[in-house]
Amino acid sequence: MLKPPIARMGGKSRLRKQIISMIPEHTCYIEPFFGAGWVFFGKEPSKVEVINDVDRELINLFKMIKHHPGEIERLMQFEISSRDSFAEYKKMEINALTDIQRAVRFIFLISQSFASKGISFGYGTNTRPSPQIFDTSNLKNLKERLRNTYIENLSFEEIFARYDRPYSFYFCDPPYYETDGYKDKFDYEDHMMLRDILLNVHGQFLLTINDHPEVRKWYKDFYMIETKVPYSIGKEQESRKKYNELIITNYEVNTDSLKIV
Structure with missing residues (x-):
């Protein structure tokens, strides 16, 4: 798994x-x-697989893992758990970023926020920073799992209309x-x-x-x-x-x- x-x-x-x-x-x-x-x-894996979500940034992340896991890994190796970095990522204008930069931003904000909501910086006195931004060894396995998957960014009703059989x-x-x-x-x-x-x-x-x-x-x-x-x-x-x-x-x-x- x-x-x-x-x-x-x-x-x-x-x-x-x-x-x-x-x-x-x-x-x-x-x-x-x-x-x-x-x-x-x-x-x-099933013969045909479809994943969908209305969250544009979430779907962009999985598209980039499917197509550019190496570049995500390269960029994320320089990240550290930092409140300042968290604030800087939150202020970034998404439309000014490349799709790969958007994916890195999304991973950072989700992994370093309280309850994975991407809203406020998460920290603790008896827990270490979340490991997601440091361990990218799983990206290649995720890429292989997504290789033959349709990745959609549609409303749920449109997904049913298109794929129901x-x-x-x-x-x-x-x-x-x-x-x-x-x-x-x-x-x-x-x-x-x-x-x-x-x-x-x-x-x-x-x-x-x-x-x-x-x-x-x-x-x-x-x-x-x-x-x-x-x-x-x-x-x-x-x-x-x-x-x-x-x-x-x-x-x-x-x-x-x-x-x-």
Whole structure:
């Protein structure tokens, strides 16, 4: 299993083995909400693979890893964990940078920020700086994994419209309902659009989302598995605990051998 180059809010590092074990036979594997890509980088390659995210800088990062990992590695070997560097990167005008420089900027801001949000500089008195900006040895492996992958920067509804086939499988990890901290807006209307698409999708899907009473109503006609996942998305102790999460599919899953915790 490969480790993604960045962390991301809501990442599936703790659930990916279980999710991968639940993926059915398919030809085309699609992630409409890619994020860090924990599941994608953990599973075996499918015949056809599609990764998508609306975050332009995130998608640019994976494009540059696919095409220019050596140059990213060369530039990042000079970086250090510095509040001043963090502030300088934040002030940079993105449109004045090359795509490779944008990728380096993105990795730095995400890896050196609190909760990987790219907003405020992250530091500690009993932890070392995040290693992502120092260890680039994994980039070549990530490049190989992305070699035969379609990388899209579209809305999720357009991804379904373009790639939906009976042999398609979607791993959907959208922003959680009524949960703060996401960069891109995803409100009630977006959730309803996604639910309506999944009601009529030709392929199969696995959806991960927070356990919310409204969510249970929306997906009451599908298969649903309850689980608990530890998250740490805030400085307060209240934010560092296990949260209820739902795994929802439109196909039956044999849970006898699953270790859902």
